[in-house]
Amino acid sequence: MERTGMKGRFAIHPLLFAVFPVLFLFSKNMQDFPATVMLKPGAVVVLSTVVAWAALRMALEDWRRAGLLASLAVSLFFLSGPAAAVLPQVALAAWGLTVRTQHLVIAASAGLLAAGAYAVAKTRKDPRNLTKILNFASVCLVLAPVASIVRQQANEMSGPRWNASLADEGEVLQTQTPAVRPNIFYIILDGYGRADELKQAYGYDNSEFVDFLTKKGFYVAAHSRSNYCQTITSLSSSLNMEYLDVVAALVGKGSKKRGPIDSLIGDSRARKFLAAQGYRFAAFASGFHATDIHNADIYIGDPWQFGEFEWGIINATAALSDEAKSEQERRRILYPLESMGRAAELPYPVLVFAHIVAPHAPYVFERDGRPSDIAKYYGLATGEHLVNRQGITRPESMRRYIDQMAFVNGKVAAAIEDILSKSKTPPVIVVQGDHGPCAFFHHEDIEKTYLADRLSILNAYYMPGAGRKLYDTITPVNTFRVIFDEYFGANYKLLPDRSFYNRSSKPYDFLEVTNEAGSDRDRKVYERLKDKDYFD
């Protein structure tokens, strides 16, 4: 009689195959998410697997046989996403196939599952050895992300601790609470460029929207730039009214941990300042980890929207079509814009923070608001991640960007009208790009980045009865300094307006480019890139 031992007696592989995608995704992104983010998707995949396994057990009357089939189903489910991703539609077209990759992958998976079910049902062989082998393979599979998580956690614990504060403890005491406290709307339109640069590099005249803002009483800073070239650094800085040198000094220039910067967005100095003035903090769900501020006093989100991590798990499968994913993105953009006016009706003063991932990619709207005709969903990829890796040419990405911007302009205008009409006390509204467009932005190489384009931003302020300190080159680091000085009698001095580039892989290694952006060298980069469909 063959010796099978304990390893073949118990089947653990279906559960390990099920939790692997969750562990893997967390291990790749743990610097941006707490471990608790795994709980919900982990529980869903484990429970689903257990239910499927139990159902198969009833049909096959054997836990081990049912386990084999459950593992096959789970593996095919989580392989379908990568399979659809690596099998380009163009390859199918080249073979003369008109079927969509996703449909092909689903059909192939269904076929394999049916064949597996037939084999498992019909075989008379003892499944213990196969169970033993699958147990071993699944343990090996899970071991890699677990080791990666342990290593990163050890690094995290050995480094300096960051207490997520740039606030001077005494600063709040120096202010006066005004008799009337206006609601403050801080609306971030991701990647929204400045009108003159849009005209020069994209050939798009955005004066209709700028004129709308001006007529409404906004001050539009005509020559504004962002302080940083990426969302997390830019918003950490603007919401904390400081440059991030102090964080870089503590965490280390070579650090790759983005946690400290991310935490500065949720627990910002502006939020603390206003909390001391009796404000509540309302944050709209953005779908982007750093700006999804779940600990806000009021967290406003579409209940049907997934978080960024859950979204990543779904994308590892072919469960949702590209059209369904794009529809989710459309709802994510529209929800805050269409519901922002409600925040104006709250019976207490609020700081409303809305990070809207548009006109930034994914480009899901045509200019007239119809769903984009891009067949493939490519997530938040920008710069060379979009242009080079997703096969979209630079001219196409530029056209899609402008089309989405033109549509979003109308929605932002409607949101502003809504806020103004529902506000009993005239509000403060800031509409700002966190950085400029992405068509000439390279995540890792400044020599392939046209800085003037990437750093030039829309920066508009509605500050009724105030705004004397605004000026046309104001950068976001001074946004809340101006607001707090003018409305709360704070005495923040304006900081020099500076801009920095950093690589995505080195979020603290800041290179000052204040004078470099728009320089002759920068223009040469643009001249070199503008006629190329892809980055070098």
Place this chain on the structure above:
Amino acid sequence: MRYPVKLAATLIVVALVLVLLMDNAYAYLDPGTGSYILQLLIAGVLGGLFAIKVYWAKLKAFMMSRFGKRSGGEEET
């Protein structure tokens, strides 16, 4: 230690080193499709090697019966 086990142990170490050296350079969620597939492949190879270990006795017996008989037959002619 048998050869397949040694090989499996070596591959596990190589796989872990590969995984530990991978960096995340994204500003947004990194799906890591490439390393996802790589880890699946590595686990598949390790599983295959383990299968060889599990069925080693049967495999050896099969090979012996197959090639042992043939070489014996050749000697008789």
